Amino acid sequence: MEQKKLLIITYYFPPAGGPGVQRWLKFVKYLPDFGVQPIVYVPENPTYPIVDEGLVSEISDKAIVLKNKIWEPYQLASVFSKNKTKKISSGIFPHKKKQTFLDKTFLWVRGNLFIPDARVFWVKPSVAYLEKYIKENNIDTIVTSGPPHSLHLIGLELKEKLNVKWFADFRDPWTTIGYHKALRLSGYAAKKHKNLEHKVLNSADTIIVTSKTTKTEFEAITNKPISVITNGYDIEKVEKQPLDEKFTLAHIGSFLSDRNPKFLWECLVELLQEIQDFKSHLEIKLIGAVSQEILDSINEFKLNDYLNLLGYVSHNEAIAHQKKSQVLLLIEINSEDTKSIIPGKLFEYMVSNRPIIAIGPNGSDFADIIKETNTGVFFDYSEKAKLKSVILDFYNQFLEGKLQANGVGLQQYSRKNLTKQLVQLIN
Numbered sequence: 001m002e003q004k005k006l007l008i009i010t011y012y013f014p015p016a017g018g019p020g021v022q023r024w025l026k027f028v029k030y031l032p033d034f035g036v037q038p039i040v041y042v043p044e045n046p047t048y049p050i051v052d053e054g055l056v057s058e059i060s061d062k063a064i065v066l067k068n069k070i071w072e073p074y075q076l077a078s079v080f081s082k083n084k085t086k087k088i089s090s091g092i093f094p095h096k097k098k099q100t101f102l103d104k105t106f107l108w109v110r111g112n113l114f115i116p117d118a119r120v121f122w123v124k125p126s127v128a129y130l131e132k133y134i135k136e137n138n139i140d141t142i143v144t145s146g147p148p149h150s151l152h153l154i155g156l157e158l159k160e161k162l163n164v165k166w167f168a169d170f171r172d173p174w175t176t177i178g179y180h181k182a183l184r185l186s187g188y189a190a191k192k193h194k195n196l197e198h199k200v201l202n203s204a205d206t207i208i209v210t211s212k213t214t215k216t217e218f219e220a221i222t223n224k225p226i227s228v229i230t231n232g233y234d235i236e237k238v239e240k241q242p243l244d245e246k247f248t249l250a251h252i253g254s255f256l257s258d259r260n261p262k263f264l265w266e267c268l269v270e271l272l273q274e275i276q277d278f279k280s281h282l283e284i285k286l287i288g289a290v291s292q293e294i295l296d297s298i299n300e301f302k303l304n305d306y307l308n309l310l311g312y313v314s315h316n317e318a319i320a321h322q323k324k325s326q327v328l329l330l331i332e333i334n335s336e337d338t339k340s341i342i343p344g345k346l347f348e349y350m351v352s353n354r355p356i357i358a359i360g361p362n363g364s365d366f367a368d369i370i371k372e373t374n375t376g377v378f379f380d381y382s383e384k385a386k387l388k389s390v391i392l393d394f395y396n397q398f399l400e401g402k403l404q405a406n407g408v409g410l411q412q413y414s415r416k417n418l419t420k421q422l423v424q425l426i427n
Helices: 019-036 055-059 073-077 082-089 101-113 120-136 150-161 178-183 187-203 213-218 261-274 290-301 315-324 346-349 365-375 383-399 415-426
Strands: 004-009 036-043 064-068 141-146 165-170 206-209 225-227 247-252 282-287 306-312 327-331 355-357 376-380
Touching: 004 019, 004 120, 004 150, 019 415, 055 315, 055 346, 064 120, 064 150, 082 383, 101 187, 101 415, 120 141, 120 150, 120 178, 141 150, 150 187, 165 187, 165 415, 206 213, 206 415, 213 225, 247 383, 261 282, 261 290, 261 383, 282 327, 315 346, 327 346, 346 355, 346 383, 346 415, 355 365, 355 383, 365 376
Parallel strands: 004 036, 004 141, 036 064, 141 165, 165 206, 206 225, 247 282, 247 327, 282 306, 327 355, 355 376
Antiparallel strands: none
16 A cells, blocks of 8 residues: 655754754654655755754654755845844844844834745745646645744645645744734734735645644634644653752743743742752753843842853753753743743653743643643742742752652653644544
8 A cells, every 4th residue: 555645844844953843853753653654845945043963863764855945035134133133033032122223123024024924935936846746746635834834825825726635734823923013013014914824724624733722713713624733742862860969940942031930030039038058059040042131130130140051952952951950941921822832842841750830821721731741830920929839849849859740641742642643634
């Protein structure tokens, strides 16, 4: 029996690093186990804000990888400011109050001239390249993964031209994503985003989303079937780590300006004042891109002496830190728009056996997952007393050498199980 072929159109793929890569890297790894041949279409010369060469070795040797040149305005913009374009490309925007004229210009250009995003110039050449490939190789099913949501426009045109079966996978929402408001959109640009979103959602055969809230949002726009397939964890080949000797609170991943949990810093300051030994044990460990506003805030609260800023590390190193840190921090922006966001690292956190302190808006989708799996405690931004009490409880367990998480029902979030769900859907 001939294997089913699945064409996957994605922007982020190794050597890209960061969370956007993991979802389809892992689906591609397990698809052959279920009789599906993955064919991955990616840019040949992309502008990745984060590069992790170590992930290249994780690409399944059963996958076919197609590459085609892309032209991105980031390559032009970096002439003016390489640092700014890199940050905007990775979703780190300067805080509204601290935006320079150049910041405002970059954001206006990004939001109003490149709709839906700065990868839109890849759509036409991709459609021409893939139309030929699809016909020559008898492919009947495609998936587009966004953001960048311009990739869904490739799916839209291929659907119109060839009537292939098209699944539009949304790792994040489109017009309700948190950073959309930072883009200084004109009325015309905002309307164009909405129209494109509506067209994609009503043209794809099936929509795939990562959270229940995004599903509910999209159900107001389309009657097409919508399936929730969350992100997940994989069995990583990382040796068992000895636990940190300090009481480490570790945040792994991009720590954006709007995620600044001031009430967490306040809790730590109060515990430092109230408990003599806390000073010798506390360490705030930040791994990944950290915005200047977060660092300024830590400085304002006089917590610099306890800060260990490690910057970006490889995926394997990040997994090692997850397993050895005493407590893991998961922080989402306090906004209606972010209730649907389930950070990909949550699932890796859940299997690290370390307790999670999760902070986000009331009603967050990931609060339910943490509660159901018994992997940590969730707090909304009004629960300072509860947060302080839990940190103190974790600290006392740390002193006794008994601090750990005892997760339950985690298997449903394994990458292999999630790939099985995907295959059932596409078949």
